[in-house]
Amino acid sequence: MAYPPSGSGDGANRDPEHADRLADAVPTRKRPHRSQTRRQVLDAAFTVFSEHGIAASSLNEVAVAAGLTKGAVYSNFASKDDLVLALMEEHAAARTDAALAGFASADDSRHGLVDLAAALVHAMRADAAWHRLLAEYFAMSSHDPRRREGLRRRRREVRDAVARAVARVADGLDTELPFTPAEMATVMLALSNGLAVEADIDPDAVPEDLLGRVLLLIAGDADTGARTRSPSAEDHRRGTPQPDS
Amino acid sequence: MAYPPSGSGDGANRDPEHADRLADAVPTRKRPHRSQTRRQVLDAAFTVFSEHGIAASSLNEVAVAAGLTKGAVYSNFASKDDLVLALMEEHAAARTDAALAGFASADDSRHGLVDLAAALVHAMRADAAWHRLLAEYFAMSSHDPRRREGLRRRRREVRDAVARAVARVADGLDTELPFTPAEMATVMLALSNGLAVEADIDPDAVPEDLLGRVLLLIAGDADTGARTRSPSAEDHRRGTPQPDS
DNA sequence: AAAACTCGATACCGTGCGGTATCGGATACT
């Protein structure tokens, strides 16, 4: 509550993203642009939060990790909550887009569900850090009506997007799915998330291809002769692959 | 680190759970027994933690909710971590036992999987508060190797128990399951958990019987003529049922 | 060039936490 000390809230930002690229003579801006600082903070926040968890991380840690100070953080974000929110929104959007784009291209191919599953699997395994963050955010949102509502809306969007995708794929299938697209989307998200959590706790318990196999099975393994459970004979490594961060 | 002020650590507890039930003349013990106080604290902790989350709750809140003070809590638990751990262990054990017992009785009946699904569904819907807690605990354990290892071991036990149960049920089936019991157990846990999370965020997105239907489908709906989705025709309410707390 | 403004660094504050020392009344031992 109570808006940030000053600026930042009142639109009308000029965003002077020009007028310094015209000469090197102007000796390389000493002060970085606002958006750059914001990025640094956001990236650092992701790193730090991924490492120790959101609750256990202080804004100071984030600032230091960004090569800045707390003052800089507070100059760009109204509060810790604000920072966390921004981070989640950004990543969530990116994630969703990536996942959906990844299988939208499979629009034509008949085995769209396989691709969709693969996309989800990939997103899940590659982004262990993100999943951890998401899980914590879910947990902390459970208790705060404000956050909860926001999360609900966002989750709904994602679910609907997945549902639409499912519906599109299902159209191209001969057999009918045993669930409505909405239900299917819910199951897919739940399963993806749930398996990510299990894998996070005990990587050995979650074979790489488990999600894919379950989804195929649910889909009625209509199109597939591929009951074969080992698509790539060499993709055997388990253990959370330490994505990046 | 550094053990609690005194006592409590050195085994050899007499556990004087007797010798006061012999006369009412002894006018109703003024001071409750250790174990009773412990129970009060544990119960209060569950309530408080469920309400605001573990991280956001202070030991003082817990103590007050228990009708005690912080001193009492620290007299019974070495630290906040210790309290949380005790709470989780206890509830986890109880949950597992209940769930497994609930379907172990279905050992003879041929439609064991239906019962198992039902048991999981019930556990999931009835214990929304517990699921929330578990989710938060998962999240906070991700970042702490110590807790993480403990959780891994415990999770493995649960998984194995479910796997054994699945194997037993699968034996009685004519068709074969498309997964190993271990995989099946993982999927069941992940799905149960995942759906609980989704339901927690947006109850409307998760129909009451969704988990059951998915499990039946995965099981190859072999044994079932019982596709009938309404075991109790009146159990229709959705929306997190506000279990208790 | 000089005024006006932006933004991040520094220093600081209040708060509420986890945890500790201690004390006193109730209980168990003999």
Place this chain on the structure above:
DNA sequence: AGTATCCGATACCGCACGGTATCGAGTTTT
């Protein structure tokens, strides 16, 4: 009954956090 012991209440400590005020270097405007 007298005494040793237990256990929870009270009071307190140190600390690190989120957040704020302010100042000055850097940047834009006129």
